[in-house]
Each structure stands twice: as structure tokens, then as C-alpha cells.
Amino acid sequence: MSKSKQKQSTLARTISLKVALSIGVGIMVGAGIFVFPGIASGQAGPAAMLSFLLAGAIALIVALCTAELATAMPASGGGYYFVSRAFGPFWGILIGVGQWMGLVFASSFYLYGFASYLIDLLKETGLQFGDPLILIGIGTALLLTSINILGTKSAGKLQNSIVLVLTGILTLLFLYGMLQALGIMGATNLPKPFAPKGLSPVVGVTALIFTSYLGFVQIATVGGEIINPQKNLPRALVGSVLIVTALYLLALFVSNSVLSTAELGELGETAIVEVARGLIGDIGAMVVLFAGLLATLSSANASILSSSRTIFALSNDGLIPKWVSVIHERFKTPHRALFLVGLPITGIMFVGNLEVLAETASMLHLLIYGLICGCVLKLRKNRPIWYVPGFKSPAYPILPIVGLVASFGLIFFMRPVSLLLGGAVLLVSALFYLVYARGKTLATPSPSHIAPELRKPRILIPVSLPQKESLPLAILRSFTDLEVLVLGYKELPEQTDPGQYKDEEGDESKKQLEKVKKELEDEEFDVKTELVFTPDVSQAIDNVIVEHDCQALLVVKPISQLNRLLIPVYDINQLSKRFATVIYELTTASNLPASLLFLSGSKDSEDSEDKDGADISVMKREAISRLKQAGIHKHQIKTSLVEVANISDAVKEESKPEDLVILVEANANERETFINEIRGEISDKINCPLLVVLEKREKEEKQAEESPAEEQE
Known part of the structure; x- marks a missing residue:
């Protein structure tokens, strides 16, 4: 590899479509069902369904734009990677650190909720263990971090299992509630009046509950590990938004059919537990508490996985120290990046009340979503040669413009303290860029339709020994990344025994070949060597090509x-x-x-x-x-x-x-x-x-x- 290029770590593609979907759904399904139905309905009544529908429409627009970018750049880092390639390293590091810290804040919030649900579930069963919220949260954070270090497949299987059970429980519960509300099972009890406070609260509630849709873009964050990204990334991104939007609307419909607007507003974030209790008694409350336990665990696990890939991408690009992106030799995971997610989460758990941090996470993600739409606008206009998306968002440029304006617009409906915290994260990121990363350049993405194994070609260079021609270093330096295989050969007369010649002259030929290898290694290329003594050089070259699967053969001439x-x-x-x-x-x-x-x-x-x-x-x-x-x-x-x-x-x-x-x-x-x-x-x-x-x-x-x-x- 040329010294002018940075050697990058790569992660194996082990994430299937099901796991990718479970990452998006797993992050999103928590707050939208277990926190916001009571709060949103208390402010807007059943019209809160319009708030979730509007937020879902904005999320779907961003998901379509993300799908386009992800198929053009299916690499780890997601939003950070897209923004950095479209707008440069300065904006990249702002978004990268914002994405990292936003998910750390969100993970702490989810784990705090997980501990709360666990304690409440134990209380429902009659068990009392005091109030060890922080200890439970910290222990769970360390456990999830360890699982992710042990392997992406292990973390993916855990995520997939949790989300399957969770969505199954919720779907059955809310379908039962809908059948009751429609009068198919019992008396009809539709949500009414639809907008007891008018339609004016709908937009404000949309900004409040948009936290529920923070997650689908994190599928793109692990894009470098998704199998068949050209097909699976768009399906997972769009599919996850549609699935959770349907669940949210179902939850809001059932909640407003079981309890009144005033009751939902009074119960707040615990309203969904009482909705379930109203549907099927105390067993319903326990089912929802168990589902809430799964939802918060799933959200935390997926956030830890995604956040670590953002740090991995930042390090791979050299915007933070390179040692962060080292991959574990045995588990093939970015263990150091995972530690830089798990440890801050355990520290933030001591803060206690984390609602402001969760809203700060929303603010940072809305900034990312707006810039993602901006990336599509810029890259479609500039058309860099590497931008060859396998999927294109429809209705260009209208949809990206709507997504950009809507994402930035919702930020202004947030609390000042959340805006100040988010601004502080961005300011620290900017200062870090000026001190450490200023002047860094980023590698240009390769066209995504080129097979990964061809992005690092193995080039065979046959060299007659002793070496007569100088190596064409000017050509080799032109490759972004490559492996050089030097075939040192001594062409023998037909009657000469190769074995005898090797015994007599082999040591000298080895020294000559090592000299060639050292010249290439001094240029920081990845070099392997083969040495042959043969009367048939063409056959020897053919054999080496087949054995090592060489993509090209370079015939040396001085240049x-x-x-x-x-x-x-x-x-x-x-x-x-x-x-x-x-x-x-x-x-x-x-x-x-x-x-x-x-x-x-x-x-x-x-x-x-x-x-x-x-x-x-x-x-x-x-x-x-x-x-x-x-x-x-x-x-x-x-x-x-x-x-x-x-x-x-x-x-x-x-x-x-x-x-x-x-x-x-x-x-x-x-x-x-x-x-x-x-x-x-x-x-x-x-x-x-x-x-x-x-x-x-x-x-x-x-x-x-x-x-x-x-x-x-």
C-alpha cells in the first residue's frame, strides 16, 4: 500500500436484512410506545396520531434520502460518512461527534428506563429490592458492551430475538385493543373527540415526540457490515420507519379508546401500563412492563452498536487517533471504539434524570437528518464520479428539500437547555477539529457496484533474477490500495535440472528477490514473494496467478x-x-x-x-x-x-x-x-x-x- 494512502480497517459483512431491520425498529420502538402516548395525548388528544403520522412522514423522507446515500457509500459511519464526503472533514467531525454523543446520551436514557421497568415489574410480582436504578443501568451497559465486543453476529442475534418478541407482544396487545374499540369484541369505544384542544398543538407535539424516530439512520451506520447492501439497506431503512409508524398509530388509537385525554395527560409516561391494565387487567400491566423492559434493552443495544461504528469511521479517516479503529484479532470487532461508548454511558448514568439529554440527542440527530437531505441535493448536483447510488430517492429535488426544512424546523420547537447542550457538543467538536484534525483529507469512496475484493487488487510482477529493469513505482503508487506479489524467476535452459540449480544458486537468488521486496516495502506496499527456477516461465506465471487469484499482471519496463x-x-x-x-x-x-x-x-x-x-x-x-x-x-x-x-x-x-x-x-x-x-x-x-x-x-x-x-x- 502506498504511503500516501492510509491503511483502513475493515469489518466483515455479517448483518442480514432481518438484523438490520431489528436495529432500526429496536432503537425506535421504545419511547414512541412506552413514554409518549400519555404525554402526547394529554396535549393534543387523539389528534396526537397526526403528530406521529407527520413525524413518520418526515422520517420516511429522510429514510429515502439515506437509502440513496447508503447504496452509494455502504460504509461504516452512516450520517457521519455521508456528510463528511459531501461537505468535507469539518462538517464530518461535527456530525460524527454529534452522532456519537447523541447515541451515548440516548443509550443512557434507555438504560435508565430499562432499570425503571425492571424495578416496576418486580414490584408487580411482589418483590422489593430498594431502588438500585444506577447499578442496574451500569451493569446492563457493561454487559451489552461486552456482548458487542464478542462479535457482531452475537449482538445481532440478541437484537433480532428481542425485537421479534417485543413487536409480537405489542402487536397482539394493540390488535386486541383495536378489536375492542371497533366493537368487534365488546362495545364500540372509538377515540373522541378527535381534537379536543384543536389542531394547533399537533406541530409542537411532533417536535416533542420526534425522539421516537431516532434510529432508522443508525442502520446506515453499520452499512459496512450489511450483507448485499444495495438491496438490503433501502429495504431496512424504509421498512423500519413503516413498521414503527404503524405500531405508534395503533398504540395511540388504542390508548385514546381506553382512557380519556385528561386521564392520559395525568398519567403521563406511565399511561401505557394503565392502558394495558384496562384492556386485560393486572396481567396486561405486567405484559407491558416486560415489553418495556425488552424495548429499552433493544434500544440501548442497537445504540451502542451504532455509536461504536461512528467512532470507528472517525478513526479510520484519521479525524480522531487511529488506535481507536483497531479491530480485535479474535472477535473481529472494533473493541476500543465500543469501550469509548460503554464507558461514557456508565458515567452519565450517575446524572439520574436524563430527559434533557434524550432531547439533546434528538436535536443532534435532527441536525444530522437535515444535512443528510442536503447531501443528496449537493451530490446529485455535483455528480462526483464515485457517486453511483443503487437506489435513488423519488421526487428529487422536492423530497430532499422538504426533509431538510422539516428537520431543521423541528429543532426550534425544543427547550433552550437542550439547544445549549447540543450547541456545546458541536462547539467542542469544532475546537477539536482545529487542534487535531485540521488539514486532514478524506479518502474518496469507491463506486459501490464494484465488488469489494476488486477494490484491493492483487498485482503479479514477474521479475527476472538478477533484476534487470527498475520497478515501475509510479504505476503502483497510483492505486488506492493494492497487494503486490513479486514472482522472482530464473529462466533455465531445457536440459537444466531446476532442483540442482536451486541447490547451487538458490541462496543468491533469494537475496536478489529480498532486495526487490525491500524496495517495495520501503514504499509501504503490502508485498508477498514467490521464487521459481524453471525452463517454462509462462507456465510458472500461470500457476502463480491461479494459486493466488491475481487480478492483474504487470510486465516491468523502466518508467x-x-x-x-x-x-x-x-x-x-x-x-x-x-x-x-x-x-x-x-x-x-x-x-x-x-x-x-x-x-x-x-x-x-x-x-x-x-x-x-x-x-x-x-x-x-x-x-x-x-x-x-x-x-x-x-x-x-x-x-x-x-x-x-x-x-x-x-x-x-x-x-x-x-x-x-x-x-x-x-x-x-x-x-x-x-x-x-x-x-x-x-x-x-x-x-x-x-x-x-x-x-x-x-x-x-x-x-x-x-x-x-x-x-x-
Whole structure:
């Protein structure tokens, strides 16, 4: 890896669609059902359902915008990652720290609620243990942090199980209440009057209860670990908002059918317990207390998981110290980032009353939501070459503008003390940026449709020993990230025994190969080496390519400066995903032009000339289109025509010493013949390096397609 690039830690994709949904639903389903029905109904009556519907509509708009950004940038960090790539590191660190601390505040609030529900549930059973709220909260915070450190799969299974049980209990309870209210079971008792205090309180209540929708964006925070993100991220984001909105409306409808507006307002945050008691007696109260226990536990667990990924992303980008993003060698989780979430939560638990901190978390998240909508507006307008979303939010630009205005607008309905606390978090973040992170640059996202294994290509460099040609470091430095495999070889005469030669000259060849390796390691590339003594170099190269699954072969020629990529186009099928990936890496990192060289061949008649010209015109359009789809900017693509039919003659005629000629093998099953042709004809005729993009053989491709499916199962 080049020293000009930062080595980044990566997390495995282990989160399924079900777990992703449970993260979003798990964070949101707590306050919306177990705290706000009584408070909201007390202020607006049954019309509070409109408040939840309005908040859900705003959340859905933000979810659609988030889905677009997440499919273009399916990386850990969510809102932080999107904002930092659209608006730069300063806004990124404001949002990153805000997202981190917002979720820490929210987690403390959830765990305080968890302890309260546990104590109340024990009281319902006749057990009394005093009032150890803080100890229960701290113990649970440490337990959840430990579970998350042990593995994302373990945390995901816990989250999925909790949310399934929780939503099942709530759905059955509220469906029973709805059947009663509609008169299907017992006498009809619909909520009325609908708006006893008019419709004016609806907007104010929307700002109050928007805390209920803090959670769906956290699905994007773990986007770097979600399986098949192009499909599962939009489904999880939109699906989680729709599920919780339906549950909230059902809860409000049933609550207002069982108790009056005055009773709900008087009971406040405990109203839902009395609603359940009114439906099915004391057992109902115990069921709701148990469900509340699950809801707050689920919200805390999902918040801890998501918050740690924000810190992980900040550290990976170098905006906070790099040691934070170290991944545990055994558990493959960001254990240090998780500690930086779990420990602050245990400290904040000593504050006691955390409602203000919860509202501060809402304020910070509304700021994030507004900027997420702003990201869509900016990136759609600027169209950077890496922005290739697999999902696009509808009704652009109307929906993003509405989401931005609505998110920022709700902030002004919050209490001054919450605004001051949120402002303090942002101020500290800004000061930290000026002291530590000022001047930092961020890596450009890779197009999301390029397979992850191709974003770090393994390039094979055959080197004849002793080394005759200098290594093309100018080319290797152009890659964002890569692994170099050096094949040191000694080509022997047919009659020479390789084993005997190895015994006699092997030590000297090893020293020569180590010298080549050290030169590359001094440039901070990831380097592996192989040493062979053989009369058939082409076969040896073929064997190493298959054994190590190399994506490209670089034929060494001296080069001091790389100015252009020269790409002979002889078959449109050569512009495969793997081929486009290599071109993307080279053009993005160095802003080099990609010059497509079309071979017209010889002309025997005017008719054949017209036909060939038409074929080449079609090929040009298709080639340019494919490269643009891969994320290469139009201004970097040049085309030229050479009237020869032979590739070696074409590159000899057009190439310059500062070029890199790029070829792709036409048939991977005939690789050895192709390598012989490259070494014996093409390479000898040109004075510049040659990069050959290698395709998988049919058998290897089939095995590769089957492996991911087996792993997911």
C-alpha cells in the first residue's frame, strides 16, 4: 500500500436484512410506545396520531434520502460518512461527534428506563429490592458492551430475538385493543373527540415526540457490515420507519379508546401500563412492563452498536487517533471504539434524570437528518464520479428539500437547555477539529457496484533474477490500495535440472528477490514473494496467478513518470467489471486520461471501410458508456483510431515511454498461450510497461459465485 494512502480497517459483512431491520425498529420502538402516548395525548388528544403520522412522514423522507446515500457509500459511519464526503472533514467531525454523543446520551436514557421497568415489574410480582436504578443501568451497559465486543453476529442475534418478541407482544396487545374499540369484541369505544384542544398543538407535539424516530439512520451506520447492501439497506431503512409508524398509530388509537385525554395527560409516561391494565387487567400491566423492559434493552443495544461504528469511521479517516479503529484479532470487532461508548454511558448514568439529554440527542440527530437531505441535493448536483447510488430517492429535488426544512424546523420547537447542550457538543467538536484534525483529507469512496475484493487488487510482477529493469513505482503508487506479489524467476535452459540449480544458486537468488521486496516495502506496499527456477516461465506465471487469484499482471519496463493509460479495444466484452475496476483505480487516484485505442484493420474496399467504421463507432459508444458506468469521468476518456489489425503493431505505433498499456486476456482458459504472446511479441516491441487484467477461468468463476451463498447460509 502506498504511503500516501492510509491503511483502513475493515469489518466483515455479517448483518442480514432481518438484523438490520431489528436495529432500526429496536432503537425506535421504545419511547414512541412506552413514554409518549400519555404525554402526547394529554396535549393534543387523539389528534396526537397526526403528530406521529407527520413525524413518520418526515422520517420516511429522510429514510429515502439515506437509502440513496447508503447504496452509494455502504460504509461504516452512516450520517457521519455521508456528510463528511459531501461537505468535507469539518462538517464530518461535527456530525460524527454529534452522532456519537447523541447515541451515548440516548443509550443512557434507555438504560435508565430499562432499570425503571425492571424495578416496576418486580414490584408487580411482589418483590422489593430498594431502588438500585444506577447499578442496574451500569451493569446492563457493561454487559451489552461486552456482548458487542464478542462479535457482531452475537449482538445481532440478541437484537433480532428481542425485537421479534417485543413487536409480537405489542402487536397482539394493540390488535386486541383495536378489536375492542371497533366493537368487534365488546362495545364500540372509538377515540373522541378527535381534537379536543384543536389542531394547533399537533406541530409542537411532533417536535416533542420526534425522539421516537431516532434510529432508522443508525442502520446506515453499520452499512459496512450489511450483507448485499444495495438491496438490503433501502429495504431496512424504509421498512423500519413503516413498521414503527404503524405500531405508534395503533398504540395511540388504542390508548385514546381506553382512557380519556385528561386521564392520559395525568398519567403521563406511565399511561401505557394503565392502558394495558384496562384492556386485560393486572396481567396486561405486567405484559407491558416486560415489553418495556425488552424495548429499552433493544434500544440501548442497537445504540451502542451504532455509536461504536461512528467512532470507528472517525478513526479510520484519521479525524480522531487511529488506535481507536483497531479491530480485535479474535472477535473481529472494533473493541476500543465500543469501550469509548460503554464507558461514557456508565458515567452519565450517575446524572439520574436524563430527559434533557434524550432531547439533546434528538436535536443532534435532527441536525444530522437535515444535512443528510442536503447531501443528496449537493451530490446529485455535483455528480462526483464515485457517486453511483443503487437506489435513488423519488421526487428529487422536492423530497430532499422538504426533509431538510422539516428537520431543521423541528429543532426550534425544543427547550433552550437542550439547544445549549447540543450547541456545546458541536462547539467542542469544532475546537477539536482545529487542534487535531485540521488539514486532514478524506479518502474518496469507491463506486459501490464494484465488488469489494476488486477494490484491493492483487498485482503479479514477474521479475527476472538478477533484476534487470527498475520497478515501475509510479504505476503502483497510483492505486488506492493494492497487494503486490513479486514472482522472482530464473529462466533455465531445457536440459537444466531446476532442483540442482536451486541447490547451487538458490541462496543468491533469494537475496536478489529480498532486495526487490525491500524496495517495495520501503514504499509501504503490502508485498508477498514467490521464487521459481524453471525452463517454462509462462507456465510458472500461470500457476502463480491461479494459486493466488491475481487480478492483474504487470510486465516491468523502466518508467519515470506515468502520463497516460493506453487501452487497445479489440473486443467490447473485454470491458468487464474487473477490467473497469483497474481503470477506475488508476484514473481516480492520479486523474490520468484513459486513451481508448481502436483497431480498424486493413481496408480492401469502400464497402468494408463503411462497415468497419460503423462497427467501430458502435464499439466506441459502448466502451465509453461502460467506463462511465464504472465511475470514470467523461473528461478522462479519450479515443483514437489506428489502421492496423495487430495489437502489438498498434501499441508499438501509438505508445510513448510515459504510457501504461493495458490489455485484458480474451480467454482465461488459454492464459499460458496469451502470456507467451505478451512476453514474446508485445512486450519486446514497446518501451513502456504493460498491465494485463486477468479474468477468472470458468471453473474458478463458478466456485466464487457459490462460495458467498454458502457463507451467508
